[in-house]
Amino acid sequence: MTSTTTSPVTPGSGRPSTALLTDKYELTMIQAALADGTADRPCVFEVFARRLPAGRRYGVVGGTGRLLERLADFRFDDEEIDALADSLDERTADWLRAFRFTGDVDGYPEGELFFPGSPVLSIRGGFAECVVLETLVLSVLNHDSAIASAAARMNWAADGRPIIEMGSRRTHEEAAVAAARVAYLTGFDATSNVEATRRHGVPSAGTSAHSFTLLHTGPDGPDEAAAFRSQVRALGVGTTLLVDTYDITAGVETAIEVAGPELGGVRIDSGDLGVLARQVRDQLDSLGAYNTRIVVSGDLDEYAIAALRAEPVDVYGVGTKLVTGSGAPTAGMVYKLVEVDGIPVAKRSAHKESLPGAKRAIRLHRRTGTAVEEVLLPFSAEAPEENGLEKRELVIPLIRGGEIVSGLPTLEESRAHHSSVMVSLPWEGLALSEGDPAIPVRVVPPEALPGA
Amino acid sequence: MTSTTTSPVTPGSGRPSTALLTDKYELTMIQAALADGTADRPCVFEVFARRLPAGRRYGVVGGTGRLLERLADFRFDDEEIDALADSLDERTADWLRAFRFTGDVDGYPEGELFFPGSPVLSIRGGFAECVVLETLVLSVLNHDSAIASAAARMNWAADGRPIIEMGSRRTHEEAAVAAARVAYLTGFDATSNVEATRRHGVPSAGTSAHSFTLLHTGPDGPDEAAAFRSQVRALGVGTTLLVDTYDITAGVETAIEVAGPELGGVRIDSGDLGVLARQVRDQLDSLGAYNTRIVVSGDLDEYAIAALRAEPVDVYGVGTKLVTGSGAPTAGMVYKLVEVDGIPVAKRSAHKESLPGAKRAIRLHRRTGTAVEEVLLPFSAEAPEENGLEKRELVIPLIRGGEIVSGLPTLEESRAHHSSVMVSLPWEGLALSEGDPAIPVRVVPPEALPGA
Numbered sequence: 069m070t071s072t073t074t075s076p077v078t079p080g081s082g083r084p085s086t087a088l089l090t091d092k093y094e095l096t097m098i099q100a101a102l103a104d105g106t107a108d109r110p111c112v113f114e115v116f117a118r119r120l121p122a123g124r125r126y127g128v129v130g131g132t133g134r135l136l137e138r139l140a141d142f143r144f145d146d147e148e149i150d151a152l153a154d155s156l157d158e159r160t161a162d163w164l165r166a167f168r169f170t171g172d173v174d175g176y177p178e179g180e181l182f183f184p185g186s187p188v189l190s191i192r193g194g195f196a197e198c199v200v201l202e203t204l205v206l207s208v209l210n211h212d213s214a215i216a217s218a219a220a221r222m223n224w225a226a227d228g229r230p231i232i233e234m235g236s237r238r239t240h241e242e243a244a245v246a247a248a249r250v251a252y253l254t255g256f257d258a259t260s261n262v263e264a265t266r267r268h269g270v271p272s273a274g275t276s277a278h279s280f281t282l283l284h285t286g287p288d289g290p291d292e293a294a295a296f297r298s299q300v301r302a303l304g305v306g307t308t309l310l311v312d313t314y315d316i317t318a319g320v321e322t323a324i325e326v327a328g329p330e331l332g333g334v335r336i337d338s339g340d341l342g343v344l345a346r347q348v349r350d351q352l353d354s355l356g357a358y359n360t361r362i363v364v365s366g367d368l369d370e371y372a373i374a375a376l377r378a379e380p381v382d383v384y385g386v387g388t389k390l391v392t393g394s395g396a397p398t399a400g401m402v403y404k405l406v407e408v409d410g411i412p413v414a415k416r417s418a419h420k421e422s423l424p425g426a427k428r429a430i431r432l433h434r435r436t437g438t439a440v441e442e443v444l445l446p447f448s449a450e451a452p453e454e455n456g457l458e459k460r461e462l463v464i465p466l467i468r469g470g471e472i473v474s475g476l477p478t479l480e481e482s483r484a485h486h487s488s489v490m491v492s493l494p495w496e497g498l499a500l501s502e503g504d505p506a507i508p509v510r511v512v513p514p515e516a517l518p519g520a
Numbered sequence: 521m522t523s524t525t526t527s528p529v530t531p532g533s534g535r536p537s538t539a540l541l542t543d544k545y546e547l548t549m550i551q552a553a554l555a556d557g558t559a560d561r562p563c564v565f566e567v568f569a570r571r572l573p574a575g576r577r578y579g580v581v582g583g584t585g586r587l588l589e590r591l592a593d594f595r596f597d598d599e600e601i602d603a604l605a606d607s608l609d610e611r612t613a614d615w616l617r618a619f620r621f622t623g624d625v626d627g628y629p630e631g632e633l634f635f636p637g638s639p640v641l642s643i644r645g646g647f648a649e650c651v652v653l654e655t656l657v658l659s660v661l662n663h664d665s666a667i668a669s670a671a672a673r674m675n676w677a678a679d680g681r682p683i684i685e686m687g688s689r690r691t692h693e694e695a696a697v698a699a700a701r702v703a704y705l706t707g708f709d710a711t712s713n714v715e716a717t718r719r720h721g722v723p724s725a726g727t728s729a730h731s732f733t734l735l736h737t738g739p740d741g742p743d744e745a746a747a748f749r750s751q752v753r754a755l756g757v758g759t760t761l762l763v764d765t766y767d768i769t770a771g772v773e774t775a776i777e778v779a780g781p782e783l784g785g786v787r788i789d790s791g792d793l794g795v796l797a798r799q800v801r802d803q804l805d806s807l808g809a810y811n812t813r814i815v816v817s818g819d820l821d822e823y824a825i826a827a828l829r830a831e832p833v834d835v836y837g838v839g840t841k842l843v844t845g846s847g848a849p850t851a852g853m854v855y856k857l858v859e860v861d862g863i864p865v866a867k868r869s870a871h872k873e874s875l876p877g878a879k880r881a882i883r884l885h886r887r888t889g890t891a892v893e894e895v896l897l898p899f900s901a902e903a904p905e906e907n908g909l910e911k912r913e914l915v916i917p918l919i920r921g922g923e924i925v926s927g928l929p930t931l932e933e934s935r936a937h938h939s940s941v942m943v944s945l946p947w948e949g950l951a952l953s954e955g956d957p958a959i960p961v962r963v964v965p966p967e968a969l970p971g972a
Contacts, residue, residue: 092726206689274544
């Protein structure tokens, strides 16, 4: 969860340092910059995505809260310095040992939408203290935002029906925890991942796998009823029984025989889920189990979820496609130097241009709440008046003088914020089909502002 | 690196516990199994992929060594038990507190190839002690094998030219370390990730980013030469200068002016890399910099690498596509109960069949070394004679009675093993184009064996 108390970004948490989760070139650049006297030049770096993944109409910022926690553990202790001893000179080692981020960070609050060029995070400080954070910042935001962006589409497709995140086994074990966190951020109801519950307070869910049914096999063959009886005895009649280990119709019959019509739910994890959901609903109703919920799982993505909208499905379980970003496993964000000593700078090579100068962003909304445009302004400029449109500031302060700002949104607050911004999108921007970004992004150059 | 000393799988390393990197249903199943007396039934679980990702012809086992390290930290201390207190009964909490894996694990050595159905890992022990490891086992193997499988194709495409892994910023910060490790396993030369060097001994690489060139901007504009001078002074003339911040031709000229014709390398990170590599090679040669290497990077995947084979490229830098598995971010491995108390078991639902019974695997090779077939046998069966073909056992013991077997392959040894198995594939199995698995997998049922 996002920290709500003021705390130094660096050091002393007792947790393992995150400082080596870093590309080597950051350290070699610092070495060169220390030697040539440029290490402390005031700089602004900006994190943004040049484009959205193919066909996507919006992205969702995920990971900001988690990033602040990881930055709080970014320090070079003796262990880290020793590991780097071969590749760095003494001066650089000393600088790293004394490192403590002293600058400012601003960014979009977690759960906010982003579009091509949106300045999702701005980092201001000396060159060296900013560049050293590059990899960690990008790793967290690229991963978490990719998952959040896919999750938001799944939530939209589910149209109010609950989704349980169950993808831990399909991704790196630590990425799984982060994925569960941002799935919850975008509206998922629960996760199977126990660590996500401990670490981030995400509600947990989980009952049983096919192996539990298969475990109840004896010399006389399978005994599905024994498995169901055991589960109901241990977890109560409100549990969800997995009915597709052998024959689904027989499984449902056995489930209700064992648990009675007050059984909480049945889960179907294979086959044509739409057809099966209808059959199982009819069967459950015919057995008087009108309130027994149907949980479906098995390689669901946003399209499969949407295709099941007309079927009697009560809960979706989503795994692989969630944790792999449903075809877009990384958000494509970059960390670019945009200003040095007040001078706007930018790379000029082909297809990798960035917009020079530190920026902030506002979103324009109609009185009805519908978003119509995102506007990027020079960081310190007043937003120009926009006829009849409401202006909403998108960037909030996250770190000031190296201290995490107090009162930042909690995960629950970010979840509520995400929900509110999703309803502000024009309806065509929410479609799952391929298309342009849901709203255009307009860049206001300094010379276009009043008084320029 | 893979542990080479005998050590208990559970507890007491001093490192944080990995036990909550687990799906909740494993714990609820244990609760039910403890209550009904089935928790200690002897079981065999098997890890395998039902199919390869679309179009892929082989998979590479990655993560086994890392998994054994993570299993060594799998224990339920007070902290973990407290976190679970709300959802588990006293008996289950006691069982978890006392948990220590006592069973056996066998598997394919890291770097080995796998095909649909290959029993990549077998876990034998009581039901509860085996099922509790399910999520962690799958998370590590699915992630690391997905990256290893993509990396192997990239190495093949590079045809002997070195590749540097630089994808940390595009994936979860911990997944990045694991990705760098398996990229090295499959033949990559180095990584940008500093933690992968510390933790796994992967050689490191990295010089500078565009921000370093942009940093050298003053009131009079950009000063690329100053940036290059600074880098050469700090890192020596063998360094690699990034020449595409402004104009590549001017950048190359400046680089050789500053560093002289003994400059180690130049890097191009944007544009049409093939065309640019030829132009830059000509320019370098005309400046007498015959030995200055050309490093190319920028969204390279195995196809782009192969397309550059005819160009004067000396080193590839690969990021995004490596860490996201180049279109296949997870290996699709599952963890299935295949035997209970000596009785073969299997789920029977549509499209998710598994082969009942514990298995091991051999690969048949021609005398020339070319692999022709993989054969799955009942775990304890003798392999039948195969006319004129050499048999190679694929499965090695990893854990015995809860202790990690001593003398397991190190990462360097696994890297050499991988290299040797790649050359055993029939040449058409190595193609990047879509196709069937490189070799067929044949299942020998118990009744087909001599003496059955």
